[in-house]
Amino acid sequence: MYPNDGFRELDRQECLRLLAKVPLGRIVHTRQALPAVLPVNFCLDKDGAVLLRSSAASELVRAVDGTVVAFEADEVDAVTHSGWSVVVTGRAAVVTDPAEYERLSRMGPRSWAPSPEEVFLRIEPELVTGRELVGGRTQYGVHLNS
Template sequence: MYRNDGFRDLQRRECLRLLAKIPVGRIVYTRPGLPAVLPVDFCPETDGAVPLRTAAVSEPARVIDGAMVAFEADEVDAATHSGWGVVVTGTTTVVTYPAERKRLAHTDSRLRVPSPREVFIRIEAELVTGRDLADGGSMYGPALSI
């Protein structure tokens, strides 16, 4: 049986601070009729928006403009059973304004997907949630002995 013991909900500010520590996350979107999850590098902004850089020929660049997506990043230590996870949910926009593209191109070396034709996609943070495995315990309760 699933128990919520050991988890602590994170506030938005804490979620954004944690996201700033991680270079790779996962974008969750819908292919025609199917869910898809793809690892991406990103560089969160202080307002919670999540800009991604990808190749213009990539599937996300072709299918997610204007779509509602989720973005997830986490850090887990299997040895200590500790860690956290953050999810940003929002609508995507392909960045087309030249000054904004230039700013994003020089924002952070974490946005580093090499491509002769790159596209910046911004996820506007409509919902930011997170959980911290605060006490190092198992989310499933004590181990069962058989």
């Protein structure tokens, strides 16, 4: 991070608090040795893990189960040129424990595209980073219409 660049680094707790406020994010994984990014709805578990719900037969589930992925969510205000972005990096895994699956079925995210056989993906928050753009262009006396 460059000093005085208008951004403020966020600590882990603040990152998780902000993530809990938004319903959509993006999962970043590898597909055929290239980066792939998919928008997904999600929620956070009590330990800060990112939870996704998807079709058991989906390409996403096959691609990420047991691999390290990144998950990003943000919130931006185009009028004030402000906002934040949080990235969670960690291992993704399909939840296989029946008791855990039952618990997540009650509290976990609801798929926006339901399928007959769904699974939960858990991304363990090994690295959580974030930054906030404070003040945007108005910070330096530049008008928003410039």
